[in-house]
Amino acid sequence: MEAIVEMKGITKRFPGIIANDNVDLELRKGEILALLGENGAGKSTLMSVLFGFYHQEEGDIFVRGEKVDIYSPNVAYDLGIGMVHQHFQLIDDFTVTENIILGSEPMKGIVVDMEAARQRVRELSEQYKLNVDPDAKIEDISVGMQQRVEILKVLYRQAEIIILDEPTAVLTPQEIDELMGILRNFIKEGKSVILITHKLKEIMMIADRVTVLRRGKMVGTVDIDQTNVDSLAELMVGREVSFEVQKEPAKPKQDVLVVEDLWLKDARGVDVLQGLSLHVRAGEILGIAGVDGNGQRELVEVITRLRKQDKGSVMIDGKDISRYQAHDRHKAKFGHIPEDRQRRGLVLDFTLAENLILEKYNQAPFAKNGVLQPEAIERNAEQLIETFDVRSGEGKASLARTMSGGNQQKAIIAREFDLEPSLMIASQPTRGLDVGAIEYIHKRLIELRDAGAAVLLVSFELDEILNLADRINVIYSGKIVADLDPKETDERELGLYMSGSKEATA
Numbered sequence: 001m002e003a004i005v006e007m008k009g010i011t012k013r014f015p016g017i018i019a020n021d022n023v024d025l026e027l028r029k030g031e032i033l034a035l036l037g038e039n040g041a042g043k044s045t046l047m048s049v050l051f052g053f054y055h056q057e058e059g060d061i062f063v064r065g066e067k068v069d070i071y072s073p074n075v076a077y078d079l080g081i082g083m084v085h086q087h088f089q090l091i092d093d094f095t096v097t098e099n100i101i102l103g104s105e106p107m108k109g110i111v112v113d114m115e116a117a118r119q120r121v122r123e124l125s126e127q128y129k130l131n132v133d134p135d136a137k138i139e140d141i142s143v144g145m146q147q148r149v150e151i152l153k154v155l156y157r158q159a160e161i162i163i164l165d166e167p168t169a170v171l172t173p174q175e176i177d178e179l180m181g182i183l184r185n186f187i188k189e190g191k192s193v194i195l196i197t198h199k200l201k202e203i204m205m206i207a208d209r210v211t212v213l214r215r216g217k218m219v220g221t222v223d224i225d226q227t228n229v230d231s232l233a234e235l236m237v238g239r240e241v242s243f244e245v246q247k248e249p250a251k252p253k254q255d256v257l258v259v260e261d262l263w264l265k266d267a268r269g270v271d272v273l274q275g276l277s278l279h280v281r282a283g284e285i286l287g288i289a290g291v292d293g294n295g296q297r298e299l300v301e302v303i304t305r306l307r308k309q310d311k312g313s314v315m316i317d318g319k320d321i322s323r324y325q326a327h328d329r330h331k332a333k334f335g336h337i338p339e340d341r342q343r344r345g346l347v348l349d350f351t352l353a354e355n356l357i358l359e360k361y362n363q364a365p366f367a368k369n370g371v372l373q374p375e376a377i378e379r380n381a382e383q384l385i386e387t388f389d390v391r392s393g394e395g396k397a398s399l400a401r402t403m404s405g406g407n408q409q410k411a412i413i414a415r416e417f418d419l420e421p422s423l424m425i426a427s428q429p430t431r432g433l434d435v436g437a438i439e440y441i442h443k444r445l446i447e448l449r450d451a452g453a454a455v456l457l458v459s460f461e462l463d464e465i466l467n468l469a470d471r472i473n474v475i476y477s478g479k480i481v482a483d484l485d486p487k488e489t490d491e492r493e494l495g496l497y498m499s500g501s502k503e504a505t506a
Contacts (some may be wrong), residue, residue, distance in 0.1 A: 003026040003062075003082075004192050005050065005161060010059035012045055014402070017393035020047040021216040022059070026159065026320055032183060032193045034203040034224075036236055037213035038434040039406025040391040043196045044086070046213070047163045050194075052076040053085040065163075082159030084337075086166040087342060087406055091140040096132055097121050100153050122153050128185050142293050144175035151182065162186060165196045166405065171460070174291065180206050197435045198406075200229045212236055237436040247446045250470035252281035256423050256454035257303070262312035264298050264478075272298045274307070274478040280423070285445065285455040287469030287486070289462060291498050295310045295478035296458050297339060300427050303456075304336050306344075306483075316423055334423035335416035339431075339458070341405070345412040348401035352379035352392055355400050356415050380418075388414035389440070406433050417444060427458040442468060462491045476500050 005027040014018040027033050037043045048054045051300040052070040054484075060070055062081050065102045070076050076083070090099050097118050106113045106120070121134040130148045138146060147167065155160055168176045183206055186193055197203060203210055204224060212235045219235055255500055257280040261297040264273040270275060272295050280286040290296050305324050314321055316332040324332065336342035346355050357366050357377055364375040381396035390410045392398035407485065413429065426445065430438045445468060449455050461467050465472055466486050474482040476499040481496045496502035 034207035034210040054423040083163040084153030085472040252284040290475035335421035353396040384414040
């Protein structure tokens with residue numbers, strides 16, 4: 001099979017770090033090549049070089065056998081290369097069509113031909129079975145549908161080589177299945193795909209070959225039919241990885257979090273929470289399973305005081321926190337790992353050290369008489385960076401926006417665990433993390449539980465819910481529709497409750 005892309009000896013440096021160190025990569029026409037590696041291994045950097053966001057210091061790129069200089073994304077598009085980024089680049093107030101044509105608008109005289117644009121978007125959506133409404137506003141559609149818009153942006157620009165960076169990180173199991181179908185359609189059309197992912201099962205399901213990076217260097221490329229999940233995990237992290245969560249049976253005690261009859265309307269006046277009630281006890285992990293858009297985000301935002309409920313109560317350790325503001329949550333002693341690390345978890349233009357004290361910047365030893373104490377802030381950062389293996393080019397001085405997505409997540413987890421909370425709200429805590437980091441985070445959540453904390457785990461990963469949770473609540477249409485024992489249920493039953501096809505029996 002002929003190579004459509006060859007990257008030879010690619011080296012890319014940033015201050016204090018070699019992100020890609022003499023890396024070779026080959027993509028063949030009509031294949032799905034998975035690019036696998038730990039957080040910070042250099043996967044996204046390598047693909048950003050191929051897409052023209054960065055320019056390599058050393059090495060050459062060949063597309064369809066010809067040496068090329070990809071100095072900008074426009075050059076990449078001209079070569080038929082498109083990239084769907086991990087963090088979507090969409091304008092919320094624009095429609096699907098307006099986002100897709102931005103920068104490549106079809107003109108009718110001196111005005112944009114919106115009807116022609118809508119028609120082209122509709123045709124592409126139907127051709128690749130994406131089912132996207134061209135006139136929907138981005139702010140009104142699900143995360144999974146937003147990803148399809150990003151894919152349509154690439155197709156609209158006639159890309160034949162498609163790079164997807166962690167495409168399933170924000171998708172539900174059903175959406176992941178649909179995405180796999182979309183990728184297979186790409187291959188039938190003769191396109192070639194590079195898939196950056198941490199999810200080994202998905203690689204085994206969809207890829208033809210896998211190239212593995214570790215700490216900026218290429219470890220090797222293997223055919224999927226000659227490897228397995230365990231071997232790939234070991235190649236990626238350089239050691240054996242356990243996929244089983246080791247834990248003793250829970251010993252739950254008193255209620256820590258009690259949510260009663262919670263109601264909430266969204267901006268359109270629709271009830272997104274409808275009389276929701278749940279409780280989490282000290283010494284247990286309660287998992288919330290549900291299809292995205294059924295109220296789990298709003299539930300977390302009410303508990304963490306990012307929203308105020310219309311009706312109902314939230315009690316933590318017996319205290320009604322209804323009047324608390326988001327910045328008062330240290331009074332209730334709970335930690336929060338937010339679903340969106342960039343919008344809710346970090347200040348992207350602050351340093352890593354500054355982000356690690358966001359919850360207690362005004363407390364000793366980090367502040368004295370209202371003045372920040374740099375030495376204490378740096379000591380705290382050094383300790384947490386080492387404990388949680390947070391990797392960044394300039395260490396504690398790195399700006400958060402320059403860090404990989406996985407290391408941004410590790411920084412948030414480090415900060416929240418350091419609070420020693422009695423309640424941890426963990427919303428998609430392992431999103432975008434490699435298998436070694438996932439193993440570590442799971443272990444820490446179990447340790448937190450065993451130390452007597454209550455953990456509310458919201459995750460779209462049913463494997464994660466079934467492995468970690470001591471009880472599972474299924475959320476559907478703003479209500480808890482089932483309270484299940486993980487040992488007595490499975491993905492199929494959870495899926496039936498999550499889709500509303502099965503109702504709880506008394």
